[in-house]
Amino acid sequence: MEQKLISKKDLLKKYEISYGALYRWKRIGLIPEDWFIKKATVTGQETFFPEDLICERIELIINQKDDLSLEEISQKFNSETEKQKSLVIDTLYGKKVIFLNEIRSVSLDSGNGEIKDITELIIERK
Numbered sequence: 001m002e003q004k005l006i007s008k009k010d011l012l013k014k015y016e017i018s019y020g021a022l023y024r025w026k027r028i029g030l031i032p033e034d035w036f037i038k039k040a041t042v043t044g045q046e047t048f049f050p051e052d053l054i055c056e057r058i059e060l061i062i063n064q065k066d067d068l069s070l071e072e073i074s075q076k077f078n079s080e081t082e083k084q085k086s087l088v089i090d091t092l093y094g095k096k097v098i099f100l101n102e103i104r105s106v107s108l109d110s111g112n113g114e115i116k117d118i119t120e121l122i123i124e125r126k
Contacts, residue, residue, distance in 0.1 A: 003052075005048040006049055007046055014055075029074040029077070074097060085101075103123055
């Protein structure tokens with residue numbers, strides 16, 4: 001049986017959320033990357049989602065966001081599905097969560113042309 005999909009446009013309209021909120025939720029790990037399905041349509045390429053998964057997730061986010069920060073919700077989802085360690089980078093523009101198993105290397109640029117590999121300081125390799 002083929003999985004039922006919902007378009008990004010219909011999803012945003014159904015839950016009255018913005019494009020920016022959707023992609024912020026993706027960036028901090030609330031919505032998995034692999035749920036963003038690109039498909040060719042008569043009007044060009046559009047993004048679709050597995051309807052049952054995305055609707056359940058968005059309803060959970062909406063219901064919990066008054067009591068928890070988005071980062072706390074993300075950590076909760078990720079600890080429930082897979083106990084993954086993550087690197088959280090807090091910037092002027094918000095937090096970015098990167099799962100350690102996704103990182104290949106980490107370098108620090110001193111600004112004067114010196115680049116130092118700091119991967120081993122952040123990631124415990126087996």
